[in-house]
Amino acid sequence: MVQAAVFGFGTVGSGVVEILDKNAGQVARRVPGGLNVKYILDIREFPDSPYGEKVVHDIDQILNDPEIKVVCETMGGKEPAYTFTKKALEKGISVCTSNKELVEYKGAELLGIAREHNCSYLFEAAVGGGIPLIMPMLNCLEQEKITSITGILNGTTNYILTRMEQENAEFGDVLRQAQELGYAERNPQADVEAHDTGRKIAILASLLTGKSVRFDDLHVEGITKITPLDLAVAGQHGFRVKLLCVCKDMGDGQAVYAAPHLVGSDSPLYAVNDVFNAVLFHGNMVDDLMLYGRGAGKLPTGSAVVADMVTAAVHAGENVPIRWSGEVEKPAPFEECVNEFYLRVDKADADRIKSALADGICEDWTSDAAGEDAVFVTGAMTEGEFAAKTAGEPLKQVIRIYRK
Ligand SMILES: NC(=O)c1ccc[n+]([C@@H]2O[C@H](COP(=O)([O-])OP(=O)(O)OC[C@H]3O[C@@H](n4cnc5c(N)ncnc54)[C@H](OP(=O)(O)O)[C@@H]3O)[C@@H](O)[C@H]2O)c1
Numbered sequence: 001m002v003q004a005a006v007f008g009f010g011t012v013g014s015g016v017v018e019i020l021d022k023n024a025g026q027v028a029r030r031v032p033g034g035l036n037v038k039y040i041l042d043i044r045e046f047p048d049s050p051y052g053e054k055v056v057h058d059i060d061q062i063l064n065d066p067e068i069k070v071v072c073e074t075m076g077g078k079e080p081a082y083t084f085t086k087k088a089l090e091k092g093i094s095v096c097t098s099n100k101e102l103v104e105y106k107g108a109e110l111l112g113i114a115r116e117h118n119c120s121y122l123f124e125a126a127v128g129g130g131i132p133l134i135m136p137m138l139n140c141l142e143q144e145k146i147t148s149i150t151g152i153l154n155g156t157t158n159y160i161l162t163r164m165e166q167e168n169a170e171f172g173d174v175l176r177q178a179q180e181l182g183y184a185e186r187n188p189q190a191d192v193e194a195h196d197t198g199r200k201i202a203i204l205a206s207l208l209t210g211k212s213v214r215f216d217d218l219h220v221e222g223i224t225k226i227t228p229l230d231l232a233v234a235g236q237h238g239f240r241v242k243l244l245c246v247c248k249d250m251g252d253g254q255a256v257y258a259a260p261h262l263v264g265s266d267s268p269l270y271a272v273n274d275v276f277n278a279v280l281f282h283g284n285m286v287d288d289l290m291l292y293g294r295g296a297g298k299l300p301t302g303s304a305v306v307a308d309m310v311t312a313a314v315h316a317g318e319n320v321p322i323r324w325s326g327e328v329e330k331p332a333p334f335e336e337c338v339n340e341f342y343l344r345v346d347k348a349d350a351d352r353i354k355s356a357l358a359d360g361i362c363e364d365w366t367s368d369a370a371g372e373d374a375v376f377v378t379g380a381m382t383e384g385e386f387a388a389k390t391a392g393e394p395l396k397q398v399i400r401i402y403r404k
Pocket of ligand 1: 043
């Protein structure tokens with residue numbers, strides 16, 4: 001039997017404890033004798049929980065117990081999660097986490113500490129919640145040249161966009177509904193401004209390059225300006241609006257960014273609705289490969305953490321290697337990315353803006369659904385070219401169009 005501890009008995013941490021209990025038989029198939037949660041570290045007491053007697057408040061009680069081989073860090077945030085993780089790894093205790101903020105911030109350093117101390121730092125649940133995608137990417141796709149990764153990796157925004165489209169509802173109204181249902185945080189900024197999805201693509205881009213792609217270096221746009229009118233016009237042409245995070249090979253580097261996109265019905269990403277997440281890899285040999293599932297939630301996310309805990313327990317006393325150095329890798333300049341654009345402008349401004357874009361105009365989508373506005377889509381051009389041609393123009397809406 002391998003002894004474990006849980007740091008943070010919240011949504012995911014309590015899911016981890018429940019899964020290790022309910023699926024003890026499955027776990028024991030790989031970890032002889034099973035994985036036992038000996039301690040739960042939290043600030044609060046949990047007198048009504050069947051696991052309440054395992055709760056402790058002093059991390060040293062856990063770190064000084066030589067039996068503990070694996071910890072799950074599900075406290076979230078940078079501190080004290082960073083300090084606690086570092087201390088555990090320095091003791092040779094493997095740490096498995098769903099904490100994407102910490103993984104993006106200190107992933108390379110914590111992996112290095114794990115390597116030095118013959119233990120592991122694993123974070124499958126930090127990207128895509130319950131979807132196994134990091135280990136498949138690192139193991140099963142290692143031989144591939146991955147030319148693009150495109151993800152819908154934030155369930156809250158995908159839920160909001162789906163409801164806005166289906167109910168012809170405004171962003172603010174759907175956000176409030178989502179908060180009432182517990183799908184959105186009371187402070188929704190990290191989700192709706194695309195910081196969460198940006199952090200996730202920064203992690204995937206770091207794993208792809210083996211270097212540190214920093215969230216702070218990415219171009220990130222959220223969904224707060226998307227309107228039901230845009231969703232209706234897009235719908236008439238066979239598109240949905242999705243918040244995509246993108247990492248694509250530009251030949252001499254990776255373009256890495258997150259922004260709303262129009263996704264056509266010919267893409268498998270079109271059918272990813274509500275709180276579901278998906279990531280679409282394109283490899284030069286395997287072609288398209290999409291992984292789909294629940295990107296959040298107590299049990300799906302807990303399941304991914306438990307998978308890592310099992311791996312860490314099987315490899316207790318050794319390091320499960322993950323290639324990610326501290327050397328900073330700057331993404332390719334955003335201005336050089338080539339995209340097509342959906343544009344909505346006041347009808348009075350349309351001719352002038354169209355002539356500024358000259359032969360870049362592809363199709364006119366103006367219809368009754370657009371009301372007083374003119375809508376058109378451009379052909380492919382670089383972000384820099386688009387910005388220069390539309391500089392100073394009163395654009396009411398700009399959404400990129402996703403093309404494979
Ligand atoms: N929820 C999801 O579906 C999901 C999905 C994917 C990834 N994640 C990530 O997983 C992590 C955990 O998320 P969550 O939703 O489970 O959060 P949560 O429900 O807020 O749970 C965090 C728990 O850690 C406790 N905690 C905070 N500071 C602590 C400290 N210093 N010492 C001991 N315990 C402490 C909290 O106690 P208090 O409540 O008293 O503060 C709470 O019980 C986050 O990084 C999140 O982004 C979550």
